[in-house]
Amino acid sequence: MSVTTQSATHEGRKEWQLLSILAAIQFTNLMDFVILMPLGPQLMRVFSVSAQEFGLIVSAYTFSAGIAGFIGALFIDRFDRKTAILTLYTGFAVSNLLCALAPTYVILLAARVVAGAFGGIMSATAFTIVGDVIPEARRGAAMGFVMMSFSFAQVVGVPTGLVLANAYGWHIPFYMLAGTSTLVILIAVKILPPIRGHFDHRTDESAFRSLFSLLTKPEYIKAFIFVSSMMFAGFAVIPYISPFVVSNVGLSEGDLPYIYLLGGAATMFTARYFGKVSDRIGKHRAFALIGGFSAVPLLLLTNLPKSPLWVTLVVTTLFMILVSGRSVPAMALITSSVEPGKRGSFMSVNSSVIQLSSGAASFVGGSILGTSASGQITNYGLVGVLAVATSFLSIYLSRKIRSTEAKNVPTPLEELPVEAV
Template identity: 30%
Template sequence: MPVALLALAISAFGIGTTEFIINGLLPELAADFNVSVPAAGLLVSGYAAGVVIGAPLLTIAGTRLRRKTMLLALMVLFLAGNLLSALAPTYGVLMAGRIVAAFSHGAFFGVGAVVAADLVEPAKRARALSVMFSGLSLANVLGVPAGTAIGQAFGWRATFWAVVAVAAVGLAGVGALVPSHPRPQGQSLLRELSVFRQGGVWPALAMTVFGFAPVFTVITFIAPMMTDVGGFSPGAVPTVMGLLGIGLVAGNLLGGRLADRAVLPAVYVSVGALTVLSAIVAVAAGNQPAFIAAIVLFGVAAFATIPPLQTWVLDSASQAPSLASAANIGAFNLANALGSLLAGLTVEAGYGYAAPAWIGMALGLAGLAVTGLVTLRVRRQALRADADDQKSARSFTSSGLADPVTSDTGTARR
């Protein structure tokens, strides 16, 4: 794989750490700002909402830029957002910093996914995406546990200062390793927007929203679920988060290989496993060994969904992929916002910290239903295309332009 993918993975590591670190620091943030844990959980939803809004806006704003220039600008914005978060004197300023950082998130992954796919031959696109997104999953193995431990030991601000340092390394990596290709010929705002008039893009985005929503429904309140339901000590949270991260890394790589073989079947397998494991996490929440096993497998299923879902969107918008790719990153984070919001409402209603996992199961079923509708649509299009081909062949033959001696099957007429 090209070394430029390493630069994208480093940046993804910093972005992933920022996105997921809040889940391990909710008790500390709630205590420092004197808000409830569910209110602190809105920092997760706020970040996700920032991605949903920022992804298309910044991608549109950068349509005239070279892709490398766009990636560098986005990493500068990401660094600034985390700096604001580290210095935040109030909950509102912290939310603002999260949103600023989130604005760069979707556009970076959207443009970065196109760059990654272009660096390799078509048969290896999903694996190239999985390499880039491995930075996101490694953030859960290294960044989130380390950040949680730093936050518990030195205060949550120290965690954001560490992310600022990682963002600086990512910025330097993109500058040094990503090739600076000319802006693609024919790229324009109108062409990028035109893909949303194609029937396949919107269903693909819906697949992502509902197929990925169970992830944050389950993990938004994983820290209090462990301590209040499972009886884990606060010090065990970083260790379990690290094990979850190992599952995410494995799932991301597995999803890439499955998607390179067959994209839609990979979606069924990963989203189906995520749905079942959401229910298992809910049942196992009170049993520590069972919960650890379930949450690791949940991590495998969670990030196994990313390469096939992202590849399907790229396939659905192959003529103008940048905006559609960024929109799909927004769809992932709309899923995050939806999942964390429903999780918070469930906890606020008094159903306990394990109950959101059942909501995750329901969302996963919705994701499978949407995928089924997409599959039916693809099959109908294939049948219609076959029918049109046969009609064209019959018209060609009846016009007298076909070989008068042999038919289209190559056999002599009698």
């Protein structure tokens, strides 16, 4: 084996280790978010709270993550990426332990605020590391690999958590997350290399001035508006899929797990595939194609009449594949649009934009919907039309995103100091 081949093999192995750690971090982060909603009936019964009060527990994470993203932008680029993500991950693990130990509704609510604060910035930092280390030519595939964690959380994490919760109580999934996070931290300390390449691009600009420039620079504003439109197109529809297919399409509540199991299983494969396609044909073109085709399931789902289970599953699976698939080239696009010295702060603000635009989309979608005398949801088709229009807007806006990679080349893993491989 030649020296060049050995070097390439070693480089590939280190990339795989890095991406596996980031995917594991994202898995626990996403698992923490998605497990809470299925636990709703137990939590409402145990704490004797209303649906509205339970909804506050869910939204506490989102709003906390949104606010924390702006705060994180003030300091995140001042630290080694490894130090930053492990510190945030430790706080996240502790917040899950606090959730598991929460004896009252108020304490659980406070623990969810803490989880959102750490989880939101942590997720942004994970994608920042991909942008810092993985060359643009392979970044789509890398993003797809890390983003498979959401599918894995749906297919494996949520069912496992629910089985344990039903058998031993709602605390168990949070104990499981705290324990898993601790194990990942111990492995990450050994495997993750120090990542300080962004220090070479630092300026003497104050933290607040740097944040101000992030929020006012035209190139960054375009990226934030782009990601807002993409998230809006999805989350105007997503929160209302379950009630719609039960009340309008004719599924039973017992059929709902099939939607998420099948959709999650499919996206485990398609996320990586879309990433490779993005690298091969270009991120802009890939986003335009996936985003354009996503209009089909958006309109089909929001106008679906009474249908057998298999028809519904085909439509919902296609929806999950294409609507979530857009995010793979989109994340590769926006991580390439910012200089390494500001990438952490940029992605932290971007995390806030994602959380806030998702919340706004859910609110707008819910405001349009109504309920008929028979209990069916009305105007969902109108929400679908709005989502499609916003989706095509995001395709147009994606053309405005320009890469800075010609001027800023990521530091290869081969050149990073590694503590242990």
